[in-house]
Amino acid sequence: MHTNYADDANGPELDVSRREFLGTAMAGSAALALGPTVAPTLLAPDDKDAVMAAVAPQHAQTVKMLQDWIALPSIAAENKNYPQGPDYMAKLARDAGFQKVQVVPTKAGHAGVFATLDAGAKTTLAIYMMYDVKQYDPAEWSSPPLEAKIVDKPGVGKIMVGRGATNSKGPQMACLAALHAFKAANKKVPVNLVLVCEGQEEIGSPNFGEVVFKPEVKAALEKCVGIVIPLGNQGLDGGVTINLGSKGVCELELVSTGEKWGRGPTKDLHSSYEAQVDSPVWHLVQALNSLVKADGHTPAVEGFFDKVRPLSAAQKKILADAIPKKPEEATKKGMGVSKVFGDEPWAKSQERLVSQPTINIEGLVAGYTGPGGKTILPHKAVAKIDMRLVPDMTRDDTVAKLKAHLAKHGFGDIEVNVSGGYDPTETDPASRLVQAQVAAYQKAGIEPVLWPRLAGSWPGVTFTGAPLKLAAGQYGLGHGNGAHAPDEYWLIESASPKVAGMDGAVKSFVELFYQIA
């Protein structure tokens, strides 16, 4: 699994970074200057002004805290820096003002962190953080990935280069620094906070349920109006999108072997024998071919669409409002695509993007894969698949249908090895969380684009699904790029008035807390 919560499984060689991915959804959205001045609200306007005023003076301290955090990379796949990582996360929470902080062990030994900040407020908001980061190869970086140096990036500004800078220590530090600003201004946070952190996000959050559903954690989350995932949401045009849900995903391998099939060779064989011996590769090709219709696109697995809930009238309205903000040509160019499926009109194609579940082939591997050829009849063939799911599909039900389909069509021997995935999420646009996010962005002069459903995926169903059913969504101003890639960065001082630097990101969280309250 290479999935982070924005489902960015992109390695360095892929041009689609999480930032670009979100950027595509934001292209063309309106963006205004981010001034430091914020209009007064009904709730404690003077307090907020004081807190906002405390952000700039603590800038150097915020930057230093982020650098120190980046210097300690916890990598679950390498079991690196545990328990140092969760202990540090707990310290960061305590320093930010959380009164109760506990490290929550998991079976795999990569602990979570649970913390609460009781401000005596009426409203409680949950915050999600991940303290782990993706692997890195220092040789691929122009600046050492743990030194978090600040360098100038022409046209963007002063950026901090380091592993985890944007995914996700930068935006998370913006959120924590907002709490430091409250302390510096000696003001009470206007909402109570519940913090849940994990250290296995980069390996697919296999044990996060142990943390979230621990009785006292679950009880605390049940009191929340929603959960916020800190993220630098701004593209270089300054625009911001609020996704009101996301597709689910299921990643799996289909594996055809002579051994399991009982036909074909059990080891690679000289290809001349293909005349009298069955091929596990042709077997896989035929199985794959059965998964899509003649259009080479629409899933043909029996019952695949049974649980698909069509977009509601409200969702269609939101979509119709947003589509003009996603210009066709620029978006296609960003994707490297000249024609969309079926040559459909742009609006219809966007509706398909939002509403259609998919079966995608991520990769094929069989036999000889090097330069030139090699005359073998391979004993094994593998297709790497991801399926994107829309409400009310579930991962487990879809996998069951895939298996039933393969068995029915004579491919029951093909292994279906699920490596990860989760169900879709949905958050009501009328929820306090979304309303507060919209209001907070508007306070910063940005009219966010509401989007009915991210076509990508994040494992938010832990929060949005039963039993918690929380409103959930990424939030935050600021900008970064290169998640999972070399030279990952987080913007510290912006060259553009439309894009927030670190202080703007911090303020966006101050604003959110007031808007939620």
Next chain:
Amino acid sequence: MHTNYADDANGPELDVSRREFLGTAMAGSAALALGPTVAPTLLAPDDKDAVMAAVAPQHAQTVKMLQDWIALPSIAAENKNYPQGPDYMAKLARDAGFQKVQVVPTKAGHAGVFATLDAGAKTTLAIYMMYDVKQYDPAEWSSPPLEAKIVDKPGVGKIMVGRGATNSKGPQMACLAALHAFKAANKKVPVNLVLVCEGQEEIGSPNFGEVVFKPEVKAALEKCVGIVIPLGNQGLDGGVTINLGSKGVCELELVSTGEKWGRGPTKDLHSSYEAQVDSPVWHLVQALNSLVKADGHTPAVEGFFDKVRPLSAAQKKILADAIPKKPEEATKKGMGVSKVFGDEPWAKSQERLVSQPTINIEGLVAGYTGPGGKTILPHKAVAKIDMRLVPDMTRDDTVAKLKAHLAKHGFGDIEVNVSGGYDPTETDPASRLVQAQVAAYQKAGIEPVLWPRLAGSWPGVTFTGAPLKLAAGQYGLGHGNGAHAPDEYWLIESASPKVAGMDGAVKSFVELFYQIA
């Protein structure tokens, strides 16, 4: 191209070596002890005895000559040891008694060698040799690949380990040493000889036609009764098969890209966009699926079988005689196969092996091929294909039909990149060459198995096709293994009386020259 003349494209990681490949065809064939005593023939019996008697005394010299040759590896893919390789080949020919020897340049700079030995005989025989060898990585060898050390291999005997030992310097040296034996015994070779050598066999013989069809070479070959390719034909049971032809082969890549298609992405895209963007991988899967029938095996390319000439009654008789010498269970076990295509009776399955042309997938490569998954929509997908051809199919005609098929079915954008191949070969079992080979093997106490057609391929069509139309075939006693692999070896002193060592291999060529004459 990794094709040698026995079409063994097997690298170290493949269990099917050329030896095993041939061994499968030989399993169960009768094998008797190889005594040094040879029955007198009508032609110069005393001469032959004298020549045979000269083989053992020159054993150490023969071994030394082979070791010296192995120490000089010419590798066309690396342009290594040219012109040293062809110069050395020319020297070996001169030393063996060829009176006229010339290096024949080719455009690529990897020269051929052409030589003639005029013995004043009535009959002229051609001999093919390759002086180039496959690449090697010394780290993978248990004995340095250029040192050609003689080591003991339990159950096999004393073997010489080195690159080119069996493919093909060992058997070729056996042929040259036979000529040295004539010199040592001061006897005339009973046939005139024409030698054609190349130094690009391991890269698919791209320029061999320049050598063979040079006017004086062609003129010399036209006088020959056939052409012999030295090969250590014996399996460890001592058996020998004479293949009366071989299938042709065509290796190619089918490449599906968003760029050529004009649909789908032109660079890898986040897989969430698969909902609205076509996939070059699905496109390839559909194209591949169209190439075979619903049985997942029989080629479905329009016209693929049009030029297939059914086996003649004579070929069927040869096959029927040979099939009992290929035991079903042992052969299947050697292939790692429990069931053959269609669960056909063994005899029918063997007939299919000999007579059916194939479309095989050697390899599939698309998108992410590493461990786990990666959520991308790949912009490119490649299938590596080999097609085996039977008479009277031709490589070029079959490629043309494949292209027409793809175009007709909506896959005209998929690139068909042919990397190599050649037409099938056939040699008449009544030819003097085959009759002489049978007689020579019988003189050594071995009843060879005649087999109508090798299911594998070798580029002998240069000789068997127009304009030369020579009888052609591999010949030679002796044993080796590991062609293209680490620890390639050639048997020097056999532990089994059924299998010839170096001297037995040398004598098999002495015998052949007399049988041809």
